[in-house]
Amino acid sequence: MANTVIAQGITIEGELTSEEDVVIQGTLRGKLVSKDTVNVESGAIVEADIAASSLSVGGHITGNVTASDRVDLMPGGRLIGDVKASRLTIADGASFKGNVDMDV
Amino acid sequence: MADVTVVGQGIFLRGSIRGEGDVEIRGRIEGDIEVGGEVTIADGALVKADVTARRIVVRGAVAGNLTGEDGVRLEQGARVVGDLRGATIGVAEGALVRGTVQTGNAPAERGRARTAAARETKPAARAAEPRKPVPAPAAAAKGNGLPRRPAAIAQEERTGPPPPVVPALKKGARAALRKRSR
DSSP: OOSEEEOTTEEEEEEEEESSOEEESSEEEEEEEESSEEEEOTTOEEEEEEEEEEEEESSEEESOEEEEEEEEEOTTOEEESOEEEEEEEEOTTOEEESOEEOOO | OOOOEEEOTTEEEEEEEEESSOEEEOSEEEEEEEESSEEEEOTTOEEEEEEEEEEEEESSEEESOEEEEEEEEEOTTOEEESOEEEEEEEEOTTOEEESOEEESSSHHHHHHHHHHHHHHHHHHHHHHSOOOOOSHHHHHHHTTTSOHHHHHHHHHHHHSSOOSSOOOOOTTHHHHHHHHHO
């Protein structure tokens, strides 16, 4: 089980700093900085800039995203914002609007 | 129903948590917590926030007021600086509290009413019986240009036992008064 979960029905507003993986099923507004994986699950709503080692998007994100490792857009995921990551996958059925910077 | 929301040990949140569901806190939070379910503040957690929930269980450290509609329970190892309100309140041996504790139903409203009543009666009582001049007037005269409230409170304190509910003096206010009257 993941260490930190923002469950459905819960809204967190503000600045969240994490040294461990974070799973979001509810709502997050503000800013999220994680040294580990961030998992935005289907049904989640995130209006925040996210910095993480890796990010998987099954829910809706509005905000810029930075990952030191990778960003995965899952089917049904929606991302509006810029992506900065060394690896990016966009699954069939995901929506994405923004710029990609893969530091080539 | 949804999972429990967990704020893990390696988390620092500056902001608010709101909504429906249970929340378990093991990390650090500065802000506000207002949820419909049960809030558990685990051992090792550090919460600087007012917490409002249906039920609150504390095993960690809290600086802030705890309002649990159904109840508040402080387990062993809990350290709370703040007021407790709830239908039932339990404090286990080994838990530390500094603040006002108030049990009963509709706690928030009753608390508000009492404070309001205390505020209303205080000036009336003062006007009704003009007391012999204690050192307070001197202090009041010196502190003419300053806000009146601290002086008034000081007078209250010197002339009798403190009223049941008093807005807490700001940190250092008493020392400042003492310095001023010297």
